[in-house]
Amino acid sequence: MELLQTAAMTTAAERLKQDADDASPTHVEALFEVTPPRAPSSRVVTFTTATTYVFNVAYGGSALPKKSGPPIGMADIHIDEFHEDLRDELYQLQTSDVEHKRRRRVRKFDHLERIDMLKRAKYHVRDIATFCMDAIDIRKSRQESLHQFRREVYQADVADDEDTPRDDEGHKADDTEDTMMNAMHELKRLRPPMFEPPCHSLQP
Known part of the structure; x- marks a missing residue:
């Protein structure tokens, strides 16, 4: 009777040990149960509103022309602003067509155009002449x-x-x-x- 109880206890202990080994993450079979990590999902940034600021023309000392003429730039404070909803499908279609048709080129103004722009910006003729002399120096x-x-x-x-x-x-x-x-x-x-x-x- 004692031998049967000892054998039963030994069998139960071995079964518990086997279950513990199977549940261990280092067990060979446990490796097949590990789920692979998920691939990182791609993130997309979308903008809902576009704000356009409008500035007046002003004297800009840092924008010195390479050849001749006074430097022009933007005023310190904007005079107007526009808000556009980018979620509008019609707006997206219109802007996409315009972007394809419009060539990205920087407008270059000659000497007389720069002087005329400063005159329309209410600069005095003497100040414009001073700007030109400073640019030459x-x-x-x-x-x-x-x-x-x-x-x-x-x-x-x-x-x-x-x-x-x-x-x-x-x-x-x-x-x-x-x-x-x-x-x-x-x-x-x-x-x-x-x-x-x-x-x-x-x-x-």
Whole structure:
């Protein structure tokens, strides 16, 4: 009787241990029950309203023309604003057609157009003349700075060229090595390919 009870207890203990092993995440069969992680869903950002601000023309010191004329820009405060609902299907169709037809180009104004725009913005003629003179001075200063930079680069190249050691023929050592390497590459390029006789000519 005691042997039967001991055997029953041993069988129950082994069954509990087996169940615990099966429930363990390190068990081989448990690996097949793990669900794969979900792929991250793509997020889409949509805008519902577009706001357009309108500014008057004003003197803009940072927008200096490359050639001539006073710089123009936007006023500090906007004078009007428009709100458009982007959820309207008709608006989306209209804007999509306009975007396809309209070419993205920046409008460039010449000297007289800039002066006329400043006049319509209620700037005095003397102020406009001052803007033009200031623009000329800034262009001259930028050009002189560019020339000075180029002179410094040229002088640095000349000083580096004078300090470089030369061989007996007056060539720089670096130039000699580069010339030899270029000559070797040129010979390899111009050399005809090796002639390979056909296999049947090697047979007696």
